Amino acid sequence: MTDEHRIRQLFPSFEPDLVNVMVEKAETREYREGQMMMRTGQHFRSTMLILEGLIKVYREDEEGNEFFMYYLQPGQACALSMICATRQQTSQIMARAVTDTVILSIPLEWMDKWMTQYKTWYHFVLESYRARFEELLVTIDHIAFRNMDERLLFYLKKQQETSKSNLLSISITDIAGDLNSSREVISRLLKKLSDRGYIRMDKNILEIIRLDFKPVD
Amino acid sequence: MTDEHRIRQLFPSFEPDLVNVMVEKAETREYREGQMMMRTGQHFRSTMLILEGLIKVYREDEEGNEFFMYYLQPGQACALSMICATRQQTSQIMARAVTDTVILSIPLEWMDKWMTQYKTWYHFVLESYRARFEELLVTIDHIAFRNMDERLLFYLKKQQETSKSNLLSISITDIAGDLNSSREVISRLLKKLSDRGYIRMDKNILEIIRLDFKPVD
DNA sequence: TCGCCGCCGTGACTATAGTCACGGAAATCT
DNA sequence: AGATTTCCGTGACTATAGTCACGGCGGCGA
Numbered sequence: 001m002t003d004e005h006r007i008r009q010l011f012p013s014f015e016p017d018l019v020n021v022m023v024e025k026a027e028t029r030e031y032r033e034g035q036m037m038m039r040t041g042q043h044f045r046s047t048m049l050i051l052e053g054l055i056k057v058y059r060e061d062e063e064g065n066e067f068f069m070y071y072l073q074p075g076q077a078c079a080l081s082m083i084c085a086t087r088q089q090t091s092q093i094m095a096r097a098v099t100d101t102v103i104l105s106i107p108l109e110w111m112d113k114w115m116t117q118y119k120t121w122y123h124f125v126l127e128s129y130r131a132r133f134e135e136l137l138v139t140i141d142h143i144a145f146r147n148m149d150e151r152l153l154f155y156l157k158k159q160q161e162t163s164k165s166n167l168l169s170i171s172i173t174d175i176a177g178d179l180n181s182s183r184e185v186i187s188r189l190l191k192k193l194s195d196r197g198y199i200r201m202d203k204n205i206l207e208i209i210r211l212d213f214k215p216v217d
Numbered sequence: 218m219t220d221e222h223r224i225r226q227l228f229p230s231f232e233p234d235l236v237n238v239m240v241e242k243a244e245t246r247e248y249r250e251g252q253m254m255m256r257t258g259q260h261f262r263s264t265m266l267i268l269e270g271l272i273k274v275y276r277e278d279e280e281g282n283e284f285f286m287y288y289l290q291p292g293q294a295c296a297l298s299m300i301c302a303t304r305q306q307t308s309q310i311m312a313r314a315v316t317d318t319v320i321l322s323i324p325l326e327w328m329d330k331w332m333t334q335y336k337t338w339y340h341f342v343l344e345s346y347r348a349r350f351e352e353l354l355v356t357i358d359h360i361a362f363r364n365m366d367e368r369l370l371f372y373l374k375k376q377q378e379t380s381k382s383n384l385l386s387i388s389i390t391d392i393a394g395d396l397n398s399s400r401e402v403i404s405r406l407l408k409k410l411s412d413r414g415y416i417r418m419d420k421n422i423l424e425i426i427r428l429d430f431k432p433v434d
Numbered sequence: 435t436c437g438c439c440g441c442c443g444t445g446a447c448t449a450t451a452g453t454c455a456c457g458g459a460a461a462t463c464t
Numbered sequence: 465a466g467a468t469t470t471c472c473g474t475g476a477c478t479a480t481a482g483t484c485a486c487g488g489c490g491g492c493g494a
Contacts, residue, residue, distance in 0.1 A: 059357060067361045083347040092354050116333045129346060130300040136353045137309050140276060143360050144284045144397050173441065180361050182482055187443060365451070390471065399452055404473060
C-alpha cells in the first residue's frame, strides 16, 4: 500500500492537497518493539503521526517511577510533539514502542506552515491536543479521587479497548508499574475481581468477563 | 486606562493590528468575587483573556470532590476555552473568580480567524495550551508520586508565587479542599512544617519562612 | 537433570492518610 | 451578654496501600 493510500485511510479528514504535500515532505520512520521513541528533556525537531503499531506514553520522575498516561494508535498523533515543536520546547514525557511501529515524521517547519494553509490540518492538531488534554483530566480524576480497585478496573477497560480483545496477555508486574502500584497489591485486587466474576485468570492470560459494574464491598 | 493600553501591557507579544481588531471585536466582562465562571458540561461560545483579578481552575467529580488545578492571572488565557471553542466541545473543568475579575471575551469566530491571520495570536494560543499541559503533567507527578507533605510544600510555594507575598491568609480547610485531603491531615502536617521552621502560623495568617529544603524524617 | 530466573501468591507488618468525636478559641449576630 | 457559627487542634481509630520475607511453579539453558 502506498503512503498516500495509508494516510487517506487513517486520516480521512485530511484534504487531498494536504495528503499530497505530506507524502512529499514527510518521511516514514520505523521503531522496533520496545524501542524508546522519546525521552524526558529531549528536543523535538519534528512531529509525528502514527501509521502502524502501538506506542505507550508515560511519565517518569527522578527516582525512576513510571506512570502510564495513554496509548497512541494508528490514526492518532503525538500532541505534545506538535505543540512543543512549534515553541522549540522540550518534552516532559517518555514514549516507547509497544509493538513494531511505523510513524510519519513531519519536520516542524511544515507542521507550522500547514496550520495556516490547511484548515483540516489545523483542526486535526487542535483536536488531537484537546483529546489528550481531556485524557489527562480523566487521569487526574482517577489518581486524585479513586481507589486502586476502581483504577484497576478502568485500566483493564482501556486495555480491552486498545487491544480490541477480552484476552489480555499482560503481566501483573507490568500492570502494577503502569498504575504506579506494587505487584502484591495488584495481585490481591485481581484475586478479588476474579472471586467476584469480573475476570478470569488462567496461566498468564487474563480474560475479561464483564467490567460493567462497580465493585462494591 | 483604555482597553487598548491594557492589552498592550498585559499581552506585549500581540502585534498592533491584532490589538486594534481585538479592541473592536472583543467585549470586557466582569465577575464578582466568588462567582462561578465555568461549569462542567458547559458549552463555550467564546474564549477569554484575563485582564484583572484571579481565577481558580479546578476539577470536580460526581461526588462533589474538588481538586485544585491552577490559577489564571492577568496576561494569561483560558487554554481549554480556546480549544473547546474551536471544536464546539464542552468543558470538564470548573472555574471560579477568587477576587473580582475582568476578562476580555472573544467570540469563537474571531478566535478562529485570527489563528490564520495573526502569527502572534497563533503562537499565543499554542503556548498557552502547552503551558497548561505541562502544568497538568506536574500535577499528575505530584499526586501520583509524592506524599502529602511534599505536595503541601509545593502548594504553598505556588501560593507564594501567585500572591507574591510570604504572608498567606488562606484557611486550613481551604488548603485541604484544594489538595483533596482533609482538614485534620493538613493541620497536622502544617504543625510539622512549623516545628521544623519552614513556616510560622499566627492566628489565621500563615507566614512562609523558607521552602527551599525538602522535609526529611 | 539440575540450577537459575522470572513471575506469581500470601501472610505479616508498616506507613500514610482519612474519619470520628470532642472541645476550645475567636468572630459575628441579635 | 449570650448564642451561634466558623475554624482549628488533637487523640483514637480505620482503611488503603506499600513493603518484606518467603516459597511455589514453569521455562530454559548448561
